[in-house]
Amino acid sequence: xxLEDTSGPQTSPGNAATDDYLGRRTxxxxxxxxxxxxxxxxxxxxSGDFSxxxxxxxxxxxxxxxxxxxxxxxxxxxxxxSLAELxxxxxxxxxxxxxxRRALGTWGGFLTGTAILIEYILAPAAISIFIGDxxxxxxLFGLTSxxxxxxxxxxxxxxxxxxGVGEALRFSLVVTAIAxxxxxxxxxxxxxxFDAGGLDDIPAGGDFGAxxxxxFGLMGIWAxxxxxxxxxxxxxxxxxxxxxxxxxxxxxxxxxxLAMLILAGLAVLTFFAATGAHGSNALKDAGNPLVVAxxxxxxxxxxxxxxxxxxxxxxxxxxxxxxxxxxxxxxxxSRAGYLPRxxxxxxxxxxxxxxxxxxGAIGFALAAGTGNGARMLNIAVFGATISYALMALSHLVLxxxxxxxxxxxxxPGGKLTSTLAxxxxxxxxxxxxxxxxxxxxxxLGVYAIALAYFAFYSRRHLVASAPEExxxxxxxxxxxxxxx
Numbered sequence: 001x002x003l004e005d006t007s008g009p010q011t012s013p014g015n016a017a018t019d020d021y022l023g024r025r026t027x028x029x030x031x032x033x034x035x036x037x038x039x040x041x042x043x044x045x046x047s048g049d050f051s052x053x054x055x056x057x058x059x060x061x062x063x064x065x066x067x068x069x070x071x072x073x074x075x076x077x078x079x080x081x082s083l084a085e086l087x088x089x090x091x092x093x094x095x096x097x098x099x100x101r102r103a104l105g106t107w108g109g110f111l112t113g114t115a116i117l118i119e120y121i122l123a124p125a126a127i128s129i130f131i132g133d134x135x136x137x138x139x140l141f142g143l144t145s146x147x148x149x150x151x152x153x154x155x156x157x158x159x160x161x162x163x164g165v166g167e168a169l170r171f172s173l174v175v176t177a178i179a180x181x182x183x184x185x186x187x188x189x190x191x192x193x194f195d196a197g198g199l200d201d202i203p204a205g206g207d208f209g210a211x212x213x214x215x216f217g218l219m220g221i222w223a224x225x226x227x228x229x230x231x232x233x234x235x236x237x238x239x240x241x242x243x244x245x246x247x248x249x250x251x252x253x254x255x256x257x258l259a260m261l262i263l264a265g266l267a268v269l270t271f272f273a274a275t276g277a278h279g280s281n282a283l284k285d286a287g288n289p290l291v292v293a294x295x296x297x298x299x300x301x302x303x304x305x306x307x308x309x310x311x312x313x314x315x316x317x318x319x320x321x322x323x324x325x326x327x328x329x330x331x332x333x334s335r336a337g338y339l340p341r342x343x344x345x346x347x348x349x350x351x352x353x354x355x356x357x358x359x360g361a362i363g364f365a366l367a368a369g370t371g372n373g374a375r376m377l378n379i380a381v382f383g384a385t386i387s388y389a390l391m392a393l394s395h396l397v398l399x400x401x402x403x404x405x406x407x408x409x410x411x412p413g414g415k416l417t418s419t420l421a422x423x424x425x426x427x428x429x430x431x432x433x434x435x436x437x438x439x440x441x442x443x444l445g446v447y448a449i450a451l452a453y454f455a456f457y458s459r460r461h462l463v464a465s466a467p468e469e470x471x472x473x474x475x476x477x478x479x480x481x482x483x484x
Contacts, residue, residue: 021465025335025344025352034251034258037238039173040321041259044234046179047127047318049270050290050311052377056227057284059435060220062199062275063213067221068228069271073264075424076232079388080260081411082395082418084253087239088409089398090471091248094332095240096391098468103394103401106459109468112390113333114450117359118383118443120237120326122376125363127319128153129373133287134312147368154360157320161327162351168324169241175317182310183266189303190273190293198279225431226381231267233384234318235259236391237325240332253409327355336466338458378439379446382432386447388425392418 056065086099094101094109096116101109131153132145143149161168200212207217214220238256242248274283274293286292288311294304331352334344347353366376395418398405411417432440462469 021463025331025346033246034254036169036173037241037245037251037255038258038262039176040169040241040324041235041238041255042180042262043172043176043317043321044237044325045232045263045318046176046183046266047130047311047314048230048233049183049266050179050314051130051286051288053227053230053271054274054283054286054289056224056230057202057275057280059216059227060224061202061204061213061215062280063211064216064220065224065228066271068224069231069267070228071424072225072228072232072428073267075388075421075428076229076235077260077264078413078417078421079236079392079425080256081413082392082421083236083239084256085407085409085411086391086395086398087242087252087256088249089405089407090468091239091242091245091252092332092467092471094336094468095237095242095329096387096394097329097332097338098471099394099398100390101468102472103397104390105472106462107454108390108394109472110333110338110451110454110459112387112394113329113338114447115383115387115390116237116329117326117333118446119234119380119387120322120329121359121363122366122380122383123234124154124319124322124326124360125366126373126376126380127315127322128363128367129371129376131312131315131319133373134308134315137288138308138312147364150364150367153319154323154364157316157323158356158360160320161324161356162347162353163349168320172317172321172324175313175320179310179314179317180262180266182307182313183270185303186290186294186307186310187269187273190277190290193278193294194273194276195279196276198277198281199275201279201281202284203281219434222427222431223434225428226378226435229381229384229428231271232260232263233381234322234325235263236384236388237322240325240328249408323356323360326359327352330355330359332466332468335463336469337462338454341463375436375439375442378432378436379443382429382440382443383447385425385429385432389422389429392421392425396422 056068060068090098090102092098097109097113100112128150129145132149135143135149136145160171202215204210204212204215207219209218210216216223238259239252242252245251274289277293278296282296283289283292288308290307290311291304294307295301330339331344333339334341334355343354343358344352345354395411396415399415464470
């Protein structure tokens with residue numbers, strides 16, 4: 001298939017038209033070192049430690065959620081190690097789209113990029129609603145959860161992103177550090193009240209394999225998969241910062257590995273401290289499980305109030321960083337012509353301003369129009385699991401098809417690691433139908449519309465000079481030379 005750039009009269013790389021096209025679509029390089037990238041990886045996820053994961057207790061009980069979290073942790077670890085190799089091979093803003101484009105062709109690239117966009121546009125919309133709920137519960141400035149709070153979230157934090165990526169990532173690192181510190185302080189306080197008898201206090205039902213540890217039976221483990229993911233959901237977005245990173249070939253693998261290690265530690269601490277302090281049954285339906293773990297039905301304490309405020313910081317950190325990730329994936333897809341090209345234009349401060357403003361407007365409209373944060377998060381999880389399966393498959397395909405491709409970082413376990421990530425991602429995808437069928441079918445509907453746009457229009461108007469497309473074209477040329 002011929003790639004063309006219809007935005008100008010000529011399309012070959014290196015000519016004036018191409019230089020002008022890419023010159024108006026550049027990011028600020030060298031803005032983030034390994035520390036900021038590690039902070040970004042943790043920021044994507046940290047809000048999940050404060051709320052959401054506990055709903056898995058209502059699906060699988062303590063044992064079911066524990067096993068689900070372990071399996072999802074293994075999936076994310078395998079995926080992160082696979083992405084570390086891929087991001088060192090192709091350090092561009094395309095992230096998962098770029099990896100899949102090289103391994104699976106234009107259709108694979110678009111399928112992966114669209115799934116990532118679903119995750120990173122829907123998740124901030126959901127989190128803005130949760131921020132509103134926290135603002136109301138804390139009685140901050142007398143505000144209630146509603147569209148003014150949602151609008152303020154998008155306006156303030158998109159504004160910081162428009163200011164510049166270096167400033168944005170430093171802000172994210174500070175807020176994330178506050179949230180992580182609060183989780184550690186919470187764990188210390190909660191473990192002083194730890195009672196192992198509360199871990200399995202959810203009454204067992206009549207499901208197959210039910211017990212005090214698995215009150216909803218063996219199927220409860222599978223149903224808890226999406227909630228076990230909440231301890232890690234989003235960490236895979238670190239490679240989207242590749243074009244703005246210092247020495248991405250070295251810093252990306254390091255940041256991904258460190259972020260995953262920190263998140264795994266926080267997951268274990270939060271899960272055991274919260275359930276042991278006040279019992280699984282009390283937490284399974286709580287909107288603020290860490291606060292409930294500390295105070296139960298009693299009066300607020302100094303520690304519980306602190307954790308409540310810190311929960312707001314965690315939500316802000318994830319909201320802020322997910323906006324960043326969505327804008328970079330949109331930027332890369334638009335720059336390559338998969339989506340309308342005007343979305344990849346950058347400002348004088350090298351921010352993709354339309355890639356920030358338009359998804360932000362969509363997210364605000366969804367939050368204000370529906371107010372259903374849980375439904376939007378379930379749609380986001382559906383998109384995430386599709387992208388995980390395709391990114392893991394991309395690693396596997398490149399290992400088989402291009403074994404001699406230079407790999408500055410090599411995934412421990414190689415093909416076995418990405419195969420494990422692929423199989424667990426497919427299991428998590430199927431589990432989303434157990435949790436919220438309507439959300440899964442809504443996500444499929446959005447997917448179908450996007451695919452129709454690609455099939456009937458954009459696949460015939462791709463930009464050959466975009467970095468991810470050039471990388472794939474080089475592979476095709478090398479393969480053709482080998483055949484000759």
